Amino acid sequence: MDSQKGALLGFSALLLAACNTAAPANLDSAETQQPAPEAQAALEGEVELWPAVESNLIDPDIEARIDELMARMTIEQKVGQVIQADNGSVTPEEVKEYRLGSVLSGGNSGPNGKQYGTADEWVAAVDAYYMASVDPEGVEVAIPILWGIDAVHGHNNVIGGTLFPHNIGLGAMRDPELMGEIARVTAAELRVTGHDWTFAPTVAVPRDSRWGRSYEGFGEDPEIVSAYSPRIVEGLQGVFGSDDFLSDEHVISTAKHFLGDGGTDGGKDQGDAILPEADLVRLHAAGYPPAIEAGALSVMASFSSWNGSKIHGDHYLLTDVLKGRMGFNGFVVGDWNAHGQLEGCTTEDCPAALLAGLDMYMAPDSWKGLYKNTLAEVKSGEIPMARLDDAVRRILRAKFYYKVFDQARPSERPLSGRTEILGSPEHRAVARQAVRESLVLLKNEGSVLPIKPDAKILVAGNGADNISKQAGGWTLTWQGGGMSNDLFPNADSILDGLQGAAANVTYNADGSYTAKPDVAIIVFGEEPYAEFRGDVDHLAYDIDGTKERNLLQKLKADGIPVVTVFLSGRPMWVNPELNASDAFVAAWWPGSEGAGIADLLIADAEGQPRYDFTGKLSFSWPRAADQQPLNVGDAVYDPLFAYGYGLSYAAPGAVPSDLDETVSADLVSARANSVFFENGSFVSDWAAELTGDVTQSRVDHNAQEDALLFTFGGAGGSVAFKDGTARDFLRETNGDMELTLMLKSSTAGKVEIGMQCEADDCAGYDTLPAEVANANEWTEVRLSLSCLTAMDMKAVTSPFSLKVEGAGTVAVTDVHFSEDEDAQETCLSE
Template structure:
């Protein structure tokens, strides 16, 4: 992904964390034997315990004699260097068009924040121009007998969510509640059309994961906790994106290449840990997590993405059994397997820029966004030396060319000259928005409707309140223009309608107040609230409580109820969460999930017709079980001790109402809050309310440490002193911690020609204390954990600390930080820094 940092203001300006992205590739390595051996040994050890007959036998039927003959002709003219280039995919933020030509790279992707011209997202014209430049470079014939065009992949996971003006559909969790395969196919068809307008060829969708632990930050990318829904959806989505296999519309000018992902078991990791280990028997792995792949393969899916995760301790990217024996041989997949973001580097013995084990396991295209240069060099050397057999490389190239030929990339003009390119009139059209609005209506789940408060008469006095009411970014969720979502500029969503505006459109007497205050007593209040946008990593939580402390909207709900005003809660979330108190304080409660750009679809169900009758009935049914307790996870239908608050498949309607009694609001002892007070910054995610304040000539961006974008990089221009301070604006008393065996622990990497100091600041301008790194530490450019005892800051007023971690740099260079927290000092020895 591209570098997208914000320049800090010169004095006391808060630099809000943007999901910008940059990466530092690991050093190149020629130690191929060490890289290969561990993965081979792991795969060999697993083989005796596997049974390939447990897996379904299907066929993609992609082996067309005419296309295979064209592949033969192309490969006969390709150089070895070209073939290696084909198996590597680079991010447009880390490669230039000139380098695409030089290395004959096979594919370019745009990560979650890698838009055109170094922006996180762009307009239709900006996208077309960028895609055009890279395509033109790839087909430049200079120096080769045959030039192979690139295909450009992008995460269009709920519509074309990377372009200004695109139609944003509900996220998959809401679409799963619809139980409507035909509408899913129509959503995919619309998405393909809008992708074609920007010149893109390929989307990394559909996600066919089956999330089994709602603490996982990607739960909303799954259609449900049970494989039944994804089995009915995946084929329809592939057909909608690619067209019907065997027909004239297959991959025509209005369709694009699809990707079934992530193979396999990414929704079943222990504790819902992203990129974790799915510990299951093979039979359960097939039963729970494979259901989406046979329909997708039969529909002609041209690519499958391998998962970051492990199966019983073996990384999927290095698992020959799953990738080759199961997916390609048993399940008959003839397309190509693409990796995930530098995931090959997580295989034992591999690095991001050196991993023959992944190709040998069955990966066909490395997703090497920022590590592609080293990976190209090392892979080429490994083919020449025989570490990677020529036959395996040729098979991977054949599979990639097969997809390119089916897509017709050799027969199409440059992206800007294709029929739909630049057609802004096809973005967010009334037809497309009508499809999205229908999806919103069908996805909403009515959990409670006491006293028939819904539907609301259109002439009723309606008070609308809550942070989600007039907030397109919040109702759209993650993967909306940026990776983590949260874009606050309303102009970035020109073809969208907020929930508030949808209610205003349906009702004649609507008042909006963010905090719920009013002067004219309303007949009913609609409060729209819920989770802030997030994607993987930052979306992971430790329990399924929405608001464990009861400090968010609960006070407003209880106030309105106490005043005798009927309360309708519209809850925005990427998963079911414990909201017993909010349910008790509401007369009606609607699980709206993350509805996307069409807030009017919510109003369609809440506001009745002139006679007060429903205009539409609720039809959404839970595709995830709703928790009874804050610690009730994992919770899945079929569990031996299954005891949810609302069962899988639950959903009230106007035609079939039911009462919901008073719910238990107690919380078991020992349940932790999502962000403990001793952790300020973890895996690239700030604790709630925390941010980085920047002073001086400093910029910031996101980089990779252990995972994608899990660290912040601060660049210091060297034009004077630069400072960074982590704070939530609240002074705290850390005197007790300083008298105990507590250390400030920072995982960081410093590359500075100058002085780097770590310190703390208190609640006054002249109150600060710093400890210097050594010159060697400051310039080491290696990830390390730096620990400083709080007692080393005894000259500070520790009763009023505003920033428990501050960074002060005099000189030019960069410092990356991935974790900042207080930890117990195991050896109880004071550790201070110094020259």
């Protein structure tokens, strides 16, 4: 199969070359030059593996309107239509000048330079860009923009929006009708802020839970995806062919990411799905035919590759399969600068993506250079006018269905600015139902659950009163997390829900108590993340036993029944936590309605369940920390909890309390790629190499001798953490990771922090501000890896290095890589 695909790709390139000189103006219906019979047979043999879908978007009246409009457009306008810029990198004036077809808001791109905004702020921003796009100055006809945004679990970029469980939890519901309601609510709330288009639904089928986007998938088996996909499209857009289709309460949807993003080798984001074509079809294409049949107007191409071929440049998949065999007549939009990853391309110059079948470049900050180069390539004939016209036609088709020429400005549309719709009681009720249906009961020994409402309940854990954490990634910011509950006015924390359902609730995050409780509910789990920052090497939640394990074991030893509510974006190895818990609930990331958890945990006045657990695992739960990939149907399938598992009050079951808690030494050593010194110890084989007039000892930070103290003589010196190997940290650098540590410095001389690489003259440093170097106080230091411009990040021999001029002391602890907290480059010398 692999060699056949390579031959097909080569043939597709030849076909494109032939189209350069004699391509028809409308590629939707026109015939193209036919290949040699042998090549045609191979092509048809491959394409026939894919499901055939009947197109339903071609409407003669709309096509006639497109013909009339395109006849009045300049080449410059057509090029503008195929380019989408991020609102953080383009002004309304530039939208008018370049006649761009679309604006998007990335995960950290809110109105007025903020990461998120209020409804009023959003409406004002959308209005300004829209009005610029329809300004008729200098053109025969002005074309309104479409504004796209990642509303992936509700309208998650506006303060006060309803936040639903992430898709992993929604998959556990097995409820397509409720999915349609969730999509309907999301569309209505998007209309409140003036948005036109959401980059949803994600119809990936994650096959390796180490992937940082696993929680964006509904399940590891395509059955759930194929059932949900059309209901979501209809909820967002309305039912195709009805009067409600793309009415004032609906928005344009996007099925994503085409194709195979959930099947990459090792679960690496933006990686390579290495598998035969038949498996690509069987496992990863299931969500697209029903979405197309439901009238989806856009499909987003994946960052990832299939057998080494980047999807953004794969003519066979984008054109022959998606637009040909699957009959998709909407438009294909790119992902964030993903076209720049194609061989021979940059983010500002990539004709190959358009030639392959991409219709709209997502060029958030590269749009201006891309516009100029694409325009030049169209004028030179490198990009045939027929291909440009086809892309523009597809975009205009969506715009006509959305009635962009018939709608008022965003601020004057029926739902615009109606803030009472955001987080309304009706919408929150839908979300709360989704929470109830998404929870999966993994363990309930001794019928600890449900808890009587008059019981003395201790609530603990850092997830109990933390709406930002329970909502997960893609919540107000791209990565989510770290935000005050005040930013979620239409939400309940899990603690709020428990306090509302039970009369005697005591909350102490650390689990301390004075009067012994009848039961303890501990809420903890993964910190929020998005995309590649969520990629992990293994599924152990707490590989070192330094998190909640001791608290669970202490409470259990005190004779207190323990209920664990586990927050996560994937199934994880939590055997120690399961052993120490009497009941264990997989709550995923439930969103804004924390009270939905109390609905199942707390009994009614008679001690009976108010609701029963109905959620069933849509991902297999691992028996070991390194048991990946793990999927139902595998030849060897031995999970701890199988796909479809889920206990209930009506159907209880027993779980052993002596699950294996050992972790392989290989997994422990793997942490050395991101954690170097923690809790008073070097991780793996890291050690401090001292050069010059410097000695090493220990000092206290949070515990006895848990920090390293370096004492420098008058000649100064340097320290470098090394383990004898060189590592490639380019991906961490591109992912905006930061070198983070706690530091206490007392020196009058210059202090530099940085890294070293394999070559003798290769190192990168930044200078610690003098006020920190002289403070003699513990301070968190964060240094973006991107600040170290002199480094060869592909051959790093020391991920942490310290240089001091003159005498003084510097103490350090908790040295590791961490995610960027503020989406801004953090350099020390600024």
